[in-house]
Amino acid sequence: xxxxxxxxxxxxxxxxxxxxxxxxxxxxxxxxxxxxxxxxxxxxxxxxxxxxxxxxxxxxxxxxxxxxxxxxxxxxxxxxxxxxxxxxxxxxxxxxxxxxxxxxxxxxxxxxxxxxxxxxxxxxxxxxxxxxxxxxxxxxxxxxxxxxxxxxxxxxxxxxxxxxxxxxxxxxxxxxxxxxxxxxxxxxxxxxxxxxxxxxxxxxxxxxxxxxxxxxxxxxxxxxxxxxxxxxxxxxxxxxxxxxxxxxxxxxxxxxxxxxxxxxxxxxxxxxxxxxxxxxxxxxxxxxxxxxxxxxxxxxxxxx
Amino acid sequence: xxxxxxxxxxxxxxxxxxxxxxxxxxxxxxxxxxxxxxxxxxxxxxxxxxxxxxxxxxxxxxxxxxxxxxxxxxxxxxxxxxxxxxxxxxxxxxxxxxxxxxxxxxxxxxxxxxxxxxxxxxxxxxxxxxxxxxxxxxxxxxxxxxxxxxxxxxxxxxxxxxxxxxxxxxxxxxxxxxxxxxxxxxxxxxxxxxxxxxxxxxxxxxxxxxxxxxxxxxxxxxxxxxxxxxxxxxxxxxxxxxxxxxxxxxxxxxxxxxxxxxxxxxxxxxxxxxxxxxxxxxxxxxxxxxxxxxxxxxxxxxxxxxxxxxxxxxxxxxxxxxxxxxxxxxxxxxxxxxxxxxxxxxxxxxxx
Numbered sequence: 001x002x003x004x005x006x007x008x009x010x011x012x013x014x015x016x017x018x019x020x021x022x023x024x025x026x027x028x029x030x031x032x033x034x035x036x037x038x039x040x041x042x043x044x045x046x047x048x049x050x051x052x053x054x055x056x057x058x059x060x061x062x063x064x065x066x067x068x069x070x071x072x073x074x075x076x077x078x079x080x081x082x083x084x085x086x087x088x089x090x091x092x093x094x095x096x097x098x099x100x101x102x103x104x105x106x107x108x109x110x111x112x113x114x115x116x117x118x119x120x121x122x123x124x125x126x127x128x129x130x131x132x133x134x135x136x137x138x139x140x141x142x143x144x145x146x147x148x149x150x151x152x153x154x155x156x157x158x159x160x161x162x163x164x165x166x167x168x169x170x171x172x173x174x175x176x177x178x179x180x181x182x183x184x185x186x187x188x189x190x191x192x193x194x195x196x197x198x199x200x201x202x203x204x205x206x207x208x209x210x211x212x213x214x215x216x217x218x219x220x221x222x223x224x225x226x227x228x229x230x231x232x233x234x235x236x237x238x239x240x241x242x243x244x245x246x247x248x249x250x251x252x253x254x255x256x257x258x259x260x261x262x263x264x265x266x267x268x269x270x271x272x273x274x275x276x277x278x279x280x281x282x283x284x285x286x287x288x289x290x291x292x293x294x295x296x297x298x299x300x301x302x303x304x
Numbered sequence: 305x306x307x308x309x310x311x312x313x314x315x316x317x318x319x320x321x322x323x324x325x326x327x328x329x330x331x332x333x334x335x336x337x338x339x340x341x342x343x344x345x346x347x348x349x350x351x352x353x354x355x356x357x358x359x360x361x362x363x364x365x366x367x368x369x370x371x372x373x374x375x376x377x378x379x380x381x382x383x384x385x386x387x388x389x390x391x392x393x394x395x396x397x398x399x400x401x402x403x404x405x406x407x408x409x410x411x412x413x414x415x416x417x418x419x420x421x422x423x424x425x426x427x428x429x430x431x432x433x434x435x436x437x438x439x440x441x442x443x444x445x446x447x448x449x450x451x452x453x454x455x456x457x458x459x460x461x462x463x464x465x466x467x468x469x470x471x472x473x474x475x476x477x478x479x480x481x482x483x484x485x486x487x488x489x490x491x492x493x494x495x496x497x498x499x500x501x502x503x504x505x506x507x508x509x510x511x512x513x514x515x516x517x518x519x520x521x522x523x524x525x526x527x528x529x530x531x532x533x534x535x536x537x538x539x540x541x542x543x544x545x546x547x548x549x550x551x552x553x554x555x556x557x558x559x560x561x562x563x564x565x566x567x568x569x570x571x572x573x574x575x576x577x578x579x580x581x582x583x584x585x586x587x588x589x590x591x592x593x594x595x596x597x598x599x600x601x602x603x604x605x606x607x608x609x610x611x612x613x614x615x616x617x618x619x620x621x622x623x624x625x626x627x628x629x630x631x632x633x634x635x636x637x638x639x640x641x642x643x644x645x646x647x648x649x650x651x652x653x654x655x656x
Contacts, residue, residue, distance in 0.1 A: 139336065139340075140340070142333070142337065143336070143337050143340030143341065143344075146337045146340075146341070146634070146637065146638050146641060147341065147344075147634055147637065148592070148593075148595075148596035148633050148634060148637045149596070150596055150597070150599055150600075151596055151599065151614065151629075151630050151633050151634070152344070152630065152634075154599070154614060154615070154618055154626075154630075155345065155348050155618075155626055155627070155630045156348060157618075158348070158618045158621070158623070158626050159348040159349070159623075231462060231463050235463075235465050235466075238465050238467075239465065239466075239467060239600050242465075242467050242600070242603075243600075243603065243615060243618075243619075244619065245618070255465070258465075258467065258468055258471070262471060262604075265471055265474065265475050265479070266475065266479040269475050269479075272468070272471055273472065273475075276465060276468030276469075276471070276472070279465045279468065280463055280464050280465065280468070283462075283463040283464075283465075284459065284460070284463035286463075287459055287462055287463050288459075
């Protein structure tokens with residue numbers, strides 16, 4: 001108990017003794033203010049649950065998500081052995097839902113890596129170098145921004161062929177421009193600060209300044225944006241899956257599951273309803289978390 | 305975003321002259337953006353894996369047939385020339401022939417576009433009528449239960465997969481309650497009864513004074529339009545709220561209150577008046593998003609609009625149709641963006 005008190009005092013100190021101490025202290029205070037936001041915590045725990053579900057899928061799933069049993073098809077909710085019923089091929093919906101969380105996290109994770117990194121690269125280079133590099137890069141960004149996202153993603157998938165990886169690529173291609181904008185704006189303010197001039201005088205090159213001194217400062221605003229974007233990414237991926245352009249059967253991707261259940265919607269409503277609830281819950285969780293994170297990391301924009 | 309650009313230079317010039325300059329600058333950026341859009345669709349349609357020649361001549365074609373088609377499509381010329389030809393075709397409204405319908409893509413689009421326009425327009429009207437007052441009230445009664453309700457409505461809107469909500473709507477209001485018409489634009493007995501003048505069936509049936517068709521069409525459109533309306537409501541109400549909050553915290557509002565002005569006059573005559581231009585920008589943007597967002601909605605409701613057209617073409621590798629559809633949607637999207645941009649520059653004195 002006393003030890004915990006000491007830790008708290010150490011973390012909440014006004015006079016940090018080292019760089020790491022200061023960083024941990026800032027992190028802890030951010031966590032405290034984040035924890036006070038009930039809705040954000042709800043989102044946070046839903047996502048933790050999702051993560052656990054994805055990791056422990058083989059342990060949690062009561063059945064094989066691919067095992068068909070035509071004699072047992074379209075069982076209703078709460079039936080014996082199948083809590084959430086079965087689909088048109090007699091597969092256990094709960095198990096498919098649990099395995100599907102892996103696909104959702106996989107897609108979201110990849111897009112959340114590719115899009116912000118691309119945007120960070122383009123934005124910081126454009127912002128730091130300025131001149132015609134800036135002109136060309138930002139023009140390209142504007143062109144991508146001016147496109148209808150879903151339609152463009154559709155066209156990309158059409159050309160590349162359906163599949164999870166191509167869906168990820170298509171969504172990333174349409175998602176990076178806002179990050180480039182943010183990164184560029186941040187870079188422009190950082191570029192003119194004194195400490196950058198100091199490093200320049202020490203002889204640091206553009207590459208070193210961008211990677212070591214500008215990137216770290218752009219991260220927090222990008223993280224907020226990514227979290228707020230996650231819901232959109234999930235919805236886009238589910239939309240592509242629903243159209244048959246994302247994950248292919250028999251993969252238990254949630255959007256594809258809805259599309260499958262759509263054929264029986266009037267008589268066997270749960271087949272399409274359950275995966276939709278899952279998508280809604282997860283994207284809601286990301287929105288809640290994103291709002292909370294924004295309040296902590298980027299207070300000037302909160303309450304909008 | 306253009307909202308943040310407050311240009312202070314050239315304040316002494318006549319507003320009209322400035323505006324004309326803005327128009328030219330904007331036109332330039334439209335041209336560049338359009339060229340970019342066409343280049344992307346060109347790359348997707350011509351250079352990527354699907355072989356356009358095979359799509360036309362089929363797998364079994366002989367080498368000579370293949371080569372003839374290859375040359376006819378101009379694929380033996382340099383890429384840049386091909387791109388130039390493509391741009392020229394698009395400018396002339398020629399998107400090539402659809403493999404699926406065997407008609408020119410431009411004609412197909414002309415036929416399906418009004419259906420999407422009708423749906424999106426009703427959607428955005430619903431979004432404005434409900435979203436703007438909700439946003440204003442949420443801002444004025446900030447922190448109360450109304451504000452919380454508005455917040456939840458928006459949050460759910462941002463998090464809900466539209467195609468799923470559409471399915472649930474069909475299940476409840478069509479399947480269980482039977483309050484609305486099912487998928488499609490009209491019931492099977494009313495198909496092709498009114499002469500297509502505008503292509504928008506509600507308008508056409510009014511012009512034809514055929515009230516049975518009108519009623520039936522209304523019962524079919526109400527659900528998909530409300531669905532799209534909900535999404536624009538979520539966006540419009542949030543934006544309205546944040547614009548209003550910004551105005552209400554300004555000093556001139558305090559002054560007005562101190563002068564003893566009634567609260568409704570403060571809200572509507574002062575604060576709201578100042579956010580009108582910003583609001584129009586938001587509405588134009590949400591209209592553009594709805595035109596695009598109707599893709600999934602159209603699939604759910606078997607709505608014969610441009611979203612259904614693109615998706616059907618896509619699933620049968622009808623690349624001309626996909627590219628034509630993408631260019632048209634992109635063009636509308638860009639034009640709406642530009643329109644709101646210009647409007648903003650023209651009407652908002654702060655932007656001059």
